[in-house]
Amino acid sequence: MNYEKLAVWQRAVGLSADIYTETKHLNDFGFRDQLTRSGLSVPSNIAEGMTRSSHKEKIRFLDIS
Numbered sequence: 001m002n003y004e005k006l007a008v009w010q011r012a013v014g015l016s017a018d019i020y021t022e023t024k025h026l027n028d029f030g031f032r033d034q035l036t037r038s039g040l041s042v043p044s045n046i047a048e049g050m051t052r053s054s055h056k057e058k059i060r061f062l063d064i065s
Contacts, residue, residue, distance in 0.1 A: 003050035
């Protein structure tokens, strides 16, 4: 299955982009970095999980995301 067609992945990518946009003016760089990295981890884990060959590994990555 192509993860890019998943509605949850599309929403997570949109949220990640929104986080980058809304935090670009924050002066607390550590906080901004933590927010943007955590926002990007959701679609990244979905994508990685969908590329795994075993069902168990896919579920693990989806659970992490």
